[in-house]
Amino acid sequence: MGYKDFRDRLSFADLAVDKSLEHSRSLKRMNKINDVVNWKDIEALLMEYYDVGKSKEGADAYSPLLLLKCLLLQKWFRIPSDPELEDQINDRISFKKFLGLPLDKPSPDHSTFSRFRNRISKEAMIELNSEVLREFAKRGLSINEGIAVDARLVKSASRPMSNEDLRKEREKRQSPDGRVDKHGNALKFCRDLESDWTVKNDEPHYGLKEHVSVDVKNGFVLGATVTPASEHDTKYLPYLTLASCHTEEPIKKIYADKGYFGQPNRAFLNLNEIEDGIMRKDTTTAKLTEFEIERNKQISKKRYIVEQYFGLSHLQDKAYRARFTEIVKNLWDSMCRQMAFNLSRGSKILATT
Secondary structure, eight states: OOBOOOTTOOOHHHHHHTTGGGGOHHHHHHHHHHTTOOHHHHHHHHHHHOOTTOSSSSSOBOOHHHHHHHHHHHHHTTOOSHHHHHHHHHHOHHHHHHHTOOTTSOOOOHHHHHHHHHHSOHHHHHHHHHHHHHHHHHTTOOSSSEEEEEEEEEEOSSOOOOHHHHHHHHHHHHSGGGGBOTTSOBOSSOOOOSOEEEEETTEEEEEEEEEEEEETTTOOEEEEEEEETTSOGGGGHHHHHHHTOOSSSOOOEEEEOGGGOSHHHHHHHHHTTOEEEEOOOOOSSOOOOHHHHHHHHHHHHHHHHHHHHHHHHHHHHOTTBOSSSSHHHHHHHHHHHHHHHHHHHHHHHHHTO
């Protein structure tokens, strides 16, 4: 067993359509991305985490790089599901060209994409995103001089249920009977029992929360994590700060809204010699001064960029709703979105420099 090798296997059909592809906007976009990423380095990292295909027995498997590229296409071109992704790869010549897949070869089956997600760990995705950002740093782009942190609410993939029903379902899930279907087979599809309730602007919300850090100069997404919705934003500032350290260059300043205000975060920034860009708010013992009000306005002009990322991913990837019923899968999806976003943004910035 090894990996399917499509090099030097171009058909006459592949050669015939090459001329028409010169006018493909989609392929031009993907070629710009190819110009800013070293896929060999990405593949080498993937191979450290991917065991499929290393056995000497069995049929050849699809390479992990090809499968990762497929899932990036899903993000770039707003493809809503894995079956639709399979269809689009089979239909679109530009997709096959980007993947290095001959026209007479079919797309990987949609179930292959699902298995790939399960096999590539959170740690692998962190390393892959870090490799992309380090490549941009080598090309002279700032990625973490200053960062903005924020969080957004994400609707659960399942319908809401009361706290009491949630408690009962979680207890049932922990029992042997709760892990199998009525035929005694292991559950393939199940409800989201990791989401919970919170209230924002007097409105109840059932779902998750995505915490993100973004570079304030070029807008690259530097770190992300996903939690139940009830988790408070403020305690994730240290985690996002550490997740944003992709090079040896120190982080100079962190910008955040009033939700991150408090002595623990200020002490953390002071201890690590990072400038404090957290907005201030009224307390029971003191009102904001004129200086603090003006300071908050100036911080808002910097931290808007994380809101920009939230808005774009809402429109392009329907990120306001979870795709999966497990936090670990939604975190993987968030990190894949992060990688796709950074590659697209980096290719646009470098094209104008």
